[in-house]
Amino acid sequence: MSDEVVRIDRFSLVDITPATRDFIRVDPQKCTGCGACVVICPMDLWKMREGRACLAEDYRSKCMECGSCFIACEYAALDFSYPPAGEGISYRYA
Amino acid sequence: MAESYDLIVVGAGPGGSIAAKTAAESGMKVLLLERSRTPGEKNVSGFGLTSKAYRDFPWLKKMELPSMRVCRKCVGHFLSPPPELDERVCLYSGPSRRISYPEGREFFTVMMLRREFDEYLAGEAVSAGAELRTLSLVTGLVRESGRVAGVLLEGGDEFRAPVVIGADGALSAVARLAGIREKWRPDEVVSVCCIDYSASRERLDWVIDDAAFHGFFGPGIGGNYFMCMAEGVHLGGPGVGNSLVSRLNRRRIKPARELLDTIKAPSCRNLLKAVDAVPREWQAHLLPWLDRMPTNIFGPGVMLVGDAAGLPEPIWAEGVWQAMYSGRLAAEVALEAVDEKDASHASMRRYLERLEKSPVGRDFIGGTQMRNLFELLGDERFFGELTEMAVDLFVAMFMNGQEVHSEAMARFLPILAENLPVLMEVGRIYAPVLLEAYSGAVRDKLQLLKGLGAIFSGMAGTAQGGGKGGSQPGGEAS
Numbered sequence: 003m004s005d006e007v008v009r010i011d012r013f014s015l016v017d018i019t020p021a022t023r024d025f026i027r028v029d030p031q032k033c034t035g036c037g038a039c040v041v042i043c044p045m046d047l048w049k050m051r052e053g054r055a056c057l058a059e060d061y062r063s064k065c066m067e068c069g070s071c072f073i074a075c076e077y078a079a080l081d082f083s084y085p086p087a088g089e090g091i092s093y094r095y096a
Numbered sequence: 097m098a099e100s101y102d103l104i105v106v107g108a109g110p111g112g113s114i115a116a117k118t119a120a121e122s123g124m125k126v127l128l129l130e131r132s133r134t135p136g137e138k139n140v141s142g143f144g145l146t147s148k149a150y151r152d153f154p155w156l157k158k159m160e161l162p163s164m165r166v167c168r169k170c171v172g173h174f175l176s177p178p179p180e181l182d183e184r185v186c187l188y189s190g191p192s193r194r195i196s197y198p199e200g201r202e203f204f205t206v207m208m209l210r211r212e213f214d215e216y217l218a219g220e221a222v223s224a225g226a227e228l229r230t231l232s233l234v235t236g237l238v239r240e241s242g243r244v245a246g247v248l249l250e251g252g253d254e255f256r257a258p259v260v261i262g263a264d265g266a267l268s269a270v271a272r273l274a275g276i277r278e279k280w281r282p283d284e285v286v287s288v289c290c291i292d293y294s295a296s297r298e299r300l301d302w303v304i305d306d307a308a309f310h311g312f313f314g315p316g317i318g319g320n321y322f323m324c325m326a327e328g329v330h331l332g333g334p335g336v337g338n339s340l341v342s343r344l345n346r347r348r349i350k351p352a353r354e355l356l357d358t359i360k361a362p363s364c365r366n367l368l369k370a371v372d373a374v375p376r377e378w379q380a381h382l383l384p385w386l387d388r389m390p391t392n393i394f395g396p397g398v399m400l401v402g403d404a405a406g407l408p409e410p411i412w413a414e415g416v417w418q419a420m421y422s423g424r425l426a427a428e429v430a431l432e433a434v435d436e437k438d439a440s441h442a443s444m445r446r447y448l449e450r451l452e453k454s455p456v457g458r459d460f461i462g463g464t465q466m467r468n469l470f471e472l473l474g475d476e477r478f479f480g481e482l483t484e485m486a487v488d489l490f491v492a493m494f495m496n497g498q499e500v501h502s503e504a505m506a507r508f509l510p511i512l513a514e515n516l517p518v519l520m521e522v523g524r525i526y527a528p529v530l531l532e533a534y535s536g537a538v539r540d541k542l543q544l545l546k547g548l549g550a551i552f553s554g555m556a557g558t559a560q561g562g563g564k565g566g567s568q569p570g571g572e573a574s
Contacts, residue, residue, distance in 0.1 A: 010291060010356060015378035038282075038344045044289050044352050044380035067138070068380040069267040070287040070351075073280055074340050084269065086250060087131045087233040095292040095328060095377045096140040096210050 012045060013064065017092045020063035021085035026071070030054055032079035039071035039080065055079070066091050098238070098254035101127045103430050104247055105226075105261045106234050106270050108135035111402030111419030112263030113217035114153075116226035118427035124434065126226040127255055128218070129247065131233040131264075136214030139265075140381040141416065142290055142323050142332040143213065144205025144309065148455070149417045151197050159216060163209040163325040165300070167308035170204055173363045174483045175314030177476055181361035184314075184483050188307065207308050207325045213416075234264070237273045237398075243439060244274055244397035258439045259430040260398045263423060266382045268404035274395050282340035284406070286385045286413065289355045290332030293373035297327045303370045310367065312358055314483070315476035320358040322367075329373050331355065331364075339385060342471065351380075385413045387467040389452060389460035394444040399426040407456060410463035418456050425450050462529030469525065481518045485511065 035053040040046075045066060047058040058064065067090050072082035084090070103119045105112045108130035116128040132138045144167055150156050174185040195201045222228050238246030238256055246256035247270075262270025266285065271277045308324040312333075320333030333355065359365050384390075384406035393405040401407075402419025409418065429447040433439045451457050472478045488511045496504045512519070531538070 010375055010378065012352070012378045015291075015375055017377075038340075041344055041350060042287055042340060044287070044350075044378075046350075046352075066380045068287060068382045070285075070340065070380070070382050072267070073285050073382065074282055074344060076282065082267070083235075084131060084233055084267070087231040088133050090138075092132070092137050093140060093211060093377065093379060095330075096136075096143075096290075096379050 016064075016066065017094065018063055018065075019089045019092065021065075021089045022062075023086060024062070025067075025083050025085045025090075026057060026061065026065065027081045028055060028057060029079045029081075032077050034077050034079070036077070038074040038076070042070040042074045044068060044070070098246060098256045099127075101125045101227075101255060101257040102434050103127070103259050103261065103427070104129065104255055104257040105263055106247065107131075107262070107264035107404070108218045108221070108228060108230075109139050109214055109263060109265065109402065109419060110217055110416050111404070111423035112261065113214070113221045113423070114420045115261050115263060115401060115423035115427040115430075116221035116228075117217070117224045118424045119430060120221060120224035120226040122427075122431050124431060126221075127257070128221055128226045128228045129232040129234060129249075129255075130218070130228065130230045133230055134211075134215060135218035135228075135230070136209075136211040139210045139214055140288075140290060140379045141210055141383075142321065142330045143210050143416065144207045144323055145213065146205050146414060146417050147191075147195075147197075147199040147203055149420060150199045150206075152417070152421060161208050161212040161216060163207075163212055163328065165207045165304075165308050165325050166203050166306055167205045167207055167323070168203045169307035170309045171307050171311070173310060173312045173314075173361070174486075175312060175361055175363070176483075177315040177480060178357065178360075181314070181363075183361075183363045185486050186363075203306075204309065205323075207323050207330075209325060209328075234269050234273075237270070242396060244395065258397060258437075259433055259444075261423070261426050261430065262398060262400045262404045263402055263419070264404050266384055266403045268400060270398065271400055271404055274398045276392055276395055276398070276400065280384055280406070282344065283342075284339065284384055284386055285382050286339055287351050287380070287382050288332055289351045290330060290379040290381075291355065291375055292377040292379065293329040293331070293368065294376045295324070295327060295329045295374075296372040299371040300324055300327070300329075303367065310364070312361055312364055313473055313479070315474060315480045319470055319473050320355060322364065324371075328376075329368065329371060331359065331368075332379070333358070383408055383413055383415060385467065386410065387460070387463040389457045389463075391448060391452075393451075394441075394447050396441045396444065397439045399429065399444055399447050401426045409456075409459045410467040411469065418459075421454065421456050422451055425454065462532045465525045465529050472521075472525070478518060478521055481515065482522070485515045485518065 033054045039048040039055050047061045049056050069082050102124035104127045105116045106129050116126045120126045169190050172187040176182040233250040234247045235250045236248030237244050244260050262268050304324045311321045322331040386406050390406040393400045401422040407418040408415035433443045
């Protein structure tokens, strides 16, 4: 029997209208490289590069706007606000 | 010139729409702002509307939505530790006959899609006379002599009102702009991932019927659930541990990974297969999960409701009924404030006072212990032993065909004695909840006992011919 129920391709299962401006900002001076954002992101959009958190360049078309990275960062290195109205994630079955 | 309203509500989720509906029905001129294209488009929750909502908002009984499935039974699957995740106990139950109101005795929840529900409630607000404006992102607040007096939208539009209600979710912009809260601490929130599956309605009717909630609990897995709608299954949950902190500091397990691990449990995977489940959407959201009722939820000219206020309750983080209840209360306070032309800090404080006394506020009694229960759900020593004790007591004693019945039953006391440590752990969690809930009543009873004690010792003293010693405790008691 196929195990389709356990194979999840996250990126094909979201409907996102790419945002036309940035809505997450990182302050590299404040980032301590703790990696909290890397652990918590449900889309794996954060990577560590040279000891600093680095956000995927195409996050505007992949971010689900949950804000987990913003809350997880205890060094105020990361700011999050909502993307422009009508842009970003659109849930059909939530 | 900015347009003026009596009340501006930011966010057309359940809290915002109920606030707007309540205010509009009272004759207020209300503006309801929503950043998405349609209400509900941005909102995630594995959503069952609890019977409490039907008790408190009886007009909901006329609501018919395509995704609805009534949940009259809940199923708890208690699993062995990974990698087996074998089902050790399964608790299948309808609502208790002791619930205090009829809807609660009849069903647990009605499962449905937020997309449909939020749109329905926003429609109710509009029917009551509120003006709904979608595609409206609030990026600033208008201030007048230290009070919030309106909002600014991205793009420059400005709207004014003596009271603004922030119903804009866990990452509330209103809370931040009003200076009420910059952001939650990592130990105050939980990050939840969900997978939504399409499923066969016919199979769901056969396999699931009205047992629409299945929770999966066990060491290394606890707290994930799936809920069934008319033609869909929604798998989600906070997983093991109870906040971003517990995840980040202790486990460093990604929430997405945890959810996918749950599906590896045969009882979960097989149910999904049996209803022809096919993944159709990946979802993630953040919710406040506080152990104490938050008090920082208002300011001059502004009130926060629902997730923006941090109102999800401490055990399951249920938040929709809380949002609706707080939305209605905030609208009532806004109406009074507008009538009295007083939206000061003192006037808005009435909202907090009423909320604290309401069932929403009282649900936080013993909250610290309740929220920490989720820590124990992932604890092998505690949770594994409790599950096995349940098997030993009920299965080995009564459902036993392997041994002489009387001998199996004679094990009752030794089993209890053997499990004393884990039972004491249960008591350690339970006792403070009860103490907090009944501390007032307990204090009164103790006072009474003290009084009685004084009388008795007074009598004893008199009987012994003393009398002097007896008067002292009596004096203390008064």
